[in-house]
Amino acid sequence: MLDIQKLQCSRENKEFGREIHYFREITSTNTHAKELARKGAAHGTVVIADSQTAGRGRMGKSFYSPAGSGMYLSIILRNAFAPKDMLAVTACAAAAVHSALEQFGITAQIKWVNDLFLGGRKICGILTEGGFSGEAMEFLILGIGLNIRKNPDVPAELESILTDLESETGLQIPADALLEAMLDTLEEAFAGLSERRFLSVYMKHSCTIGHRVLLVERHEEALAVGYTRDAGLIVRHDDGTEEVIRTGQARVMD
Numbered sequence: 214m215l216d217i218q219k220l221q222c223s224r225e226n227k228e229f230g231r232e233i234h235y236f237r238e239i240t241s242t243n244t245h246a247k248e249l250a251r252k253g254a255a256h257g258t259v260v261i262a263d264s265q266t267a268g269r270g271r272m273g274k275s276f277y278s279p280a281g282s283g284m285y286l287s288i289i290l291r292n293a294f295a296p297k298d299m300l301a302v303t304a305c306a307a308a309a310v311h312s313a314l315e316q317f318g319i320t321a322q323i324k325w326v327n328d329l330f331l332g333g334r335k336i337c338g339i340l341t342e343g344g345f346s347g348e349a350m351e352f353l354i355l356g357i358g359l360n361i362r363k364n365p366d367v368p369a370e371l372e373s374i375l376t377d378l379e380s381e382t383g384l385q386i387p388a389d390a391l392l393e394a395m396l397d398t399l400e401e402a403f404a405g406l407s408e409r410r411f412l413s414v415y416m417k418h419s420c421t422i423g424h425r426v427l428l429v430e431r432h433e434e435a436l437a438v439g440y441t442r443d444a445g446l447i448v449r450h451d452d453g454t455e456e457v458i459r460t461g462q463a464r465v466m467d
């Protein structure tokens with residue numbers, strides 16, 4: 214259980230988390246954050262829940278969000294982003310969550326574009342969604358789902374895909390400390406977004422670069438060789454040509 218009053222007080226002079234909306238259960242923190250943003254909620258407002266009944270992932274997938282096992286949060290960003298920035302925003306957030314975990318002695322791997330892995334399985338997913346007014350993007354919702362401890366009822370089909378911080382490290386990290394660390398590293402990472410400061414961490418801890426990947430929607434394999442400054446994935450095809458991938462999934466094969 215989070216002590217939201219205390220957290221908000223400690224973040225009075227910060228950008229992220231000055232206002233926090235906390236729920237035991239919600240459909241999706243991204244959906245609620247979007248509603249708040251449409252009503253004018255400030256940049257940096259956080260929506261956090263112990264569980265989600267309709268958590269969303271990238272590519273229209275659902276995100277498993279049971280009670281007692283994870284941290285599910287969304288942050289309203291009102292910087293002047295354009296749709297083309299969304300990949301960089303997602304990658305920047307992944308690098309920031311990585312840095313927060315480092316503060317607790319945990320070194321995760323970052324899988325393009327939005328996942329953090331430990332021991333070969335996923336511990337965190339990130340979903341960035343735009344709020345549009347006509348053609349213009351009014352705000353962004355940055356959604357982060359982090360698996361903290363094992364859920365005994367995890368469906369069999371997710372067992373081999375998902376893991377959590379406690380199972381992989383034996384650490385029981387207090388939720389308040391983890392949230393505070395994440396809000397700090399996210400705030401810092403976003404302050405350096407235009408200079409792409411996140412790229413060094415993002416590249417150093419990549420478990421995608423140097424590996425063959427399956428471009429899932431294209432049913433095609435290629436070698437992942439690098440990232441562009443906007444976090445596009447540079448792949449080399451078997452005929453030697455290179456291409457930048459900005460949409461879809463790249464599944465690491467080896």
Ligand code: BTN
Pocket residue numbers: 240241242243244265267268269270271272274276278284285286287327337338339340356357358359
């Ligand atoms: C993915 O793995 O494809 C992204 C998952 C993002 C999940 C988070 S949990 C908090 C926020 N609310 C949602 O409905 N989704 C994001």
